[in-house]
Structures are given as C-alpha cells and as structure tokens.
Amino acid sequence: xxxxxxxxMDELLEQIGSAAARAGKxxxxxxxxxxxxxxxxxxxxxxxxxxxxxxVGIVKNWGAASDSVTESGGLHFQIPVKQTVSMVSTQPMxxxxxxxxxxxxxxxxxxxxxxxxxxxxxxxxxxxxxFRDLDNLAARIIRPTVSNDVKAITADYNAEELVTKREIVDxxxxxxxxxxLMPYHMTIEAVNTANFAFSKAYAEAIENKQVAQxxxxxxxxxxxxxxxxxxxxxxxxKAQADADIATATGRAQSEIIRADATKKxxxxxxxxxxxxxxxxxxxxxxxxxxxxYMGGSGPLPFLDVSGAGKGAAQTPAN
Numbered sequence: 001x002x003x004x005x006x007x008x009m010d011e012l013l014e015q016i017g018s019a020a021a022r023a024g025k026x027x028x029x030x031x032x033x034x035x036x037x038x039x040x041x042x043x044x045x046x047x048x049x050x051x052x053x054x055x056v057g058i059v060k061n062w063g064a065a066s067d068s069v070t071e072s073g074g075l076h077f078q079i080p081v082k083q084t085v086s087m088v089s090t091q092p093m094x095x096x097x098x099x100x101x102x103x104x105x106x107x108x109x110x111x112x113x114x115x116x117x118x119x120x121x122x123x124x125x126x127x128x129x130x131f132r133d134l135d136n137l138a139a140r141i142i143r144p145t146v147s148n149d150v151k152a153i154t155a156d157y158n159a160e161e162l163v164t165k166r167e168i169v170d171x172x173x174x175x176x177x178x179x180x181l182m183p184y185h186m187t188i189e190a191v192n193t194a195n196f197a198f199s200k201a202y203a204e205a206i207e208n209k210q211v212a213q214x215x216x217x218x219x220x221x222x223x224x225x226x227x228x229x230x231x232x233x234x235x236x237x238k239a240q241a242d243a244d245i246a247t248a249t250g251r252a253q254s255e256i257i258r259a260d261a262t263k264k265x266x267x268x269x270x271x272x273x274x275x276x277x278x279x280x281x282x283x284x285x286x287x288x289x290x291x292x293y294m295g296g297s298g299p300l301p302f303l304d305v306s307g308a309g310k311g312a313a314q315t316p317a318n
C-alpha cells in the first residue's frame with residue numbers, strides 16, 4: 001500500500017506544532033500572531049493585480065460593473081471581498097460568417113463574410129454589461145446581422161450581376177454591416193466578402209454561356225476579317241478601274257490631240273497646194289517612164305501635153 005506523501009502545508013503545520021511545544025504557552029502566542037500576519041499579508045497581496053497589454057479591467061463592486069476601467073500598465077488593488085475584476089480584450093478580432101442567400105432571379109448563392117473589429121476602452125463597460133464576452137457578441141449580434149444584410153443586398157441583383165458588379169455589391173454589404181453594428185459597442189475595422197459561389201448547375205450554365213460568347217466573338221472576328229478582305233478587293237478593283245479609265249482617257253485625249261494636229265497639218269497642206277505645185281511635185285516624183293498603155297484620148301495624168309498651158313512640157317520625140 002502506497003503511503004501519501006506529506007504536503008507542504010502538512011510540513012508547515014508540523015513545524016509550527018513542534019515550535020509551539022518547545023516554546024511553551026507564551027511562545028505559542030507569538031507564533032500564531034506571526035503566522036496570522038503572514039497569512040494576512042498573503043491575502044492582501046492576492047488582491048493586487050495587473051492588466052495585460054491589449055486588455056482593460058472592468059472593476060465590479062459586489063458583482064455589479066462600475067464605470068471605472070483600469071488599463072494595462074502598473075499595479076492595481078481591488079478591495080477584498082467587495083471588488084472583483086474582469087478582463088475585456090481591446091485587440092482586433094475577426095468573426096467569420098458563412099452565408100447563403102437568394103438572388104433577384106432566385107438563384108442560390110453562397111459566400112463568406114469576415115468582420116474585423118475591436119472594443120474601444122471607452123466602450124468596454126457597456127460591452128461587458130450587455131454581452132460579457134466576445135463569443136456572446138458574435139453569436140447574438142454579429143452573425144445574425146451579417147446574415148440579414150447579405151440577404152438584403154443580394155436580393156437586389158441577378159446572379160450574373162453579382163459577378164459583373166462585384167465591387168458595387170461588396171461596398172453595399174460593407175456599408176450596411178457597419179451601419180447595422182454601430183450601436184453595439186464596437187469599432188468596425190473591415191468587412192470583407194469572399195467570392196460568390198453558385199450551384200453547380202448554374203455555374204455550368206454560366207461557363208457554357210461564356211464559351212458560346214467567346215465562340216460568337218471569334219465568328220464575328222472572322223466575319224469582320226472576311227468583310228475587310230472583301231472591302232479591300234472592292235477598293236482594289238475600283239482603283240484598277242479608275243486606273244484603266246484614266247489610261248483610256250489619256251489615250252483618247254492623245255488620239256484627239258494627234259487627230260487635231262493631223263487635221264491642222266492637212267488644212268495647212270491643202271491651203272498651200274496650187275496646180276503648179278502639184279505638177280512640179282508630180283514631175284519630181286516621175287521616173288521618166290511613160291505608161292505602155294493608155295486608154296482613150298485623154299492627156300497624161302500629170303503632164304499637160306495639149307500645149308494649152310503656158311510653159312507646158314513638150315512631148316518627147318520619137
């Protein structure tokens with residue numbers, strides 16, 4: 001059988017008893033006074049406390065919170081029996097809330113909202129009176145408020161708009177949550193909304209729609225390419241036609257100019273011809289051989305052999 005080891009208190013009592021037996025009645029009284037003084041000192045020291053950094057102390061008188069708050073730093077004393085102290089954190093804390101809501105077009109959407117806040121020292125007493133601790137605040141106020149506000153905002157938008165107007169929706173949720181939590185003794189630092197998640201069927205429908213839109217854009221791009229090429233061919237053909245017309249016009253104008261020049265030359269030549277000049281040119285071009293046959297009794301085509309003309313050429317002798 002194991003024997004119980006003596007505790008420190010047992011040893012102390014044993015030593016006090018031994019000392020009292022040795023000292024007698026008078027010495028025993030002094031010992032008890034000394035022990036009482038030590039116990040009293042320990043009791044008083046147990047009511048000296050410090051406040052950790054990031055906390056404030058709520059002083060309670062007979063269990064009821066007073067308006068006095070002790071902040072971190074230094075030693076503080078609470079009146080024995082009458083006073084107790086509760087610590088309230090003033091550090092930033094984040095409460096996350098998983099939410100499910102319906103859109104304006106009755107699609108189910110899920111998201112996660114994180115609210116970061118802290119209790120200011122001046123709000124600590126009111127906070128403690130209403131909620132005692134942060135878990136109660138989160139369960140009773142923050143999560144229900146966030147849930148209601150998310151449902152109220154998402155109901156104003158179709159599912160597709162929650163994606164295309166994400167920044168606007170986030171800002172509206174943040175502003176409404178801050179306004180709703182303002183009366184509850186906290187300072188809101190941030191409200192962050194995670195991505196909106198839709199049902200699997202709806203997500204597949206959105207994906208298929210996006211694929212169809214991309215295909216439509218690709219087809220439109222290809223059609224625009226064909227259209228541009230067709231327009232380019234029309235432009236090239238028109239340019240070629242204009243070039244051909246310009247060439248033909250140039251040629252026609254050149255022919256007209258050439259014809260006008262020829263006409264003018266012919267007019268000048270015609271106006272300068274005389275019968276004498278014609279006979280002279282004919283003689284210059286004659287090779288001296290008469291035709292071997294001439295019909296009729298007419299004169300030579302270019303010689304006046306009738307002798308009627310003045311200075312006419314004579315018929316050569318046989």
